[in-house]
Amino acid sequence: MFGERLKRARSAAGLSMKELSLQAGVSANMIKKYEHDESMPSSGVLIKMSRALGVRNEYFFRPTKYELKGIEYRKRSSTPTKMLNRIKADVLDQAERWMELSNLWPNFPVPEFTKLSFSISHIDEYAQIEVIANELRGVWELGSQPIASIIDVLECHGIIVIVTDVDTTEKFDGCQASVGNTPIIVISSKWSGDRQRFTLAHELGHLILHGMLNASLDEEKACNRFAGAFIFPETSVRQALGVSRRNLEVQELYLLKMDFGLSMMATIYRAADLAIINDTKRKELFMFFSMRKWRSQEPGEPYPAETTSLFKQLVFRGLGENIISESKAAELLGMSLVSFHNMRKLVGPDVNFNQ
Template identity: 60%
Template sequence: MIGERLKRARAAAGLSMQALGDLAGVSANMIKKYEHDQSMPGSATLIRLCKALSVRAEYFFRPVKVELSGVEYRKRSNTPKATLKRIEADVLDQAERWQELINAWPEFPLQAYAPPAGLPGRVSTLEQVDGLADHVRAQWALGLSPIPDLIDVLETHGILVIITDVEAHAKFDGLQASVGGQPVIVVSSNWPGDRQRFTLAHELGHLLLHERLASELDEEKACNRFASAFLAPASAMRQHLGSQRHMLEMRELYLLKAEYGLSMQGCLYRAGDLGIVAQNVRERLFMVFVKQGWRKQEPGQPYRQETTRLFQQLVYRALGEGIVGESKAAELLGMTVFHFHQARKLELLDAAAHQ
């Protein structure tokens, strides 16, 4: 029966029962019956429902069902519940397609998640959080250079990253959960890259620091410290800025952001945490951000957004290995067979190049 999937798709579309009924040509009461599996829509009505909800018919009959467990939202207190439902519905849809792809492989080619070896059993200070971030970089062979593609790093180590298109603006700060024991981190496609990266690193901090922190440490503050330390290691910051400074130039922060993908404000905060600048200097510079209106939008072009290509790559790999057919590959990617055929043959790329 399609009830639960219909309810989820309606939540993802942000539609009331009445609004969906109007689009599908049925009453709100009939939508309610569909969602409670008290009735089944005919083929014509199902097609109209698919069109109204921007889903394919296969969505309602997908054999895989997943549940998000341990959901932790980083959100502002005024985030509407409807927004959170839309995000969760979008994440569940993407997670189900992931699970269906995983199930298709006799042996899935990616490693399962495991915490880096040698993590401390207890973390009692923020300085130890810095050390833990350096340890993770060392275990994952990242060195101390900037991380150009953080999503790729996380996915390589078994952490599923989902990018939601739900327009939550500034009210949604990230989500962490697990699907079938696999950690999931969710960020928005509407954020600039530096905000995506900080959220990804922050949620990684929650994953690694959970149940390791001493009771006197605030977990959110510790994860903020981990995120900035993971993106901009202390040795790199001191190499660029020096060990101790009387003042910093805004252009220095701008250049650091461009290199490390940490916001100018994040770089300034990091410099204060490391004692490179005194706290009164940091506060004075933060006031410049306030007066210039840079707290909401920093100067210059936004840092490039992070993206994930792993799911697409594995779908095409499965197709090439004969694990899935063209129709199933199109379904997993949420495309019509016609558009998938064009994408597979790179026809759309050729058309875009000649525009």
């Protein structure tokens, strides 16, 4: 168990055995022995390795082991294996802490995710996905207005959202997995908010639409349609853009992006999907964006990134209800006890109100 955790932490930190050995003051061969459970480090070496890897000593001795199942990356073909390993290690560590926290509660105050039944059970054409998205919004009581935080919505319905800080640049497009029966969606903290939101809604589409699509339909395209419909529902699109348009203004698209958190490009897709603009106009607008190099980075201020605070809130709630101890709370948050004390008292340099 120790060796596996050491290897995972080293992968998450992006360090080779040699690089870790230099910081720990031992040979690379000794690091290899640690990872193969052929030897155990002294307390001094353990402290140095913990500091180098950015984990607490307790991380190496967690009693329960969890496994990520059904991992599916939305990745570019150029994504390095080393990066994927770092992401997986980071996700597994965060998911493990989530599950450990839930197991400490007699009745964990987050419901299990359940797949709903809809008026349409088999989807034969993409347009039917609009119905599914609208019905889900209705069941979840979201109405047709902009969703302030998609992360909050998903977490309130039993889907763990993990925001990884691994520097993915442009080579990672999201990930979906599960721990036990709990679905997990992974996004990057480095992305703009509209990209995060679309990925979250796209991965939600995979969970909702699984087993419902006709074999002739492309699942990725279907989930893109679901994402657009979930974030910017048809009634709101038609109210904002009208029934039929000859053109869409860039400033108009930007304002709608800042309202609904859907990218300007994705809004163009929505308008075309709903036949508000024809396919010729859609291609013209895409060409216009390409000429100005706006497809990779849209003009104007980026939509604010989403954050998650539910895990931290539940840690403090558990502490307040004497479900977990102060040292366990610090361990779950990956903090030293001193830093945790400062955070708990809302004083000192360790307090971050934006986390």
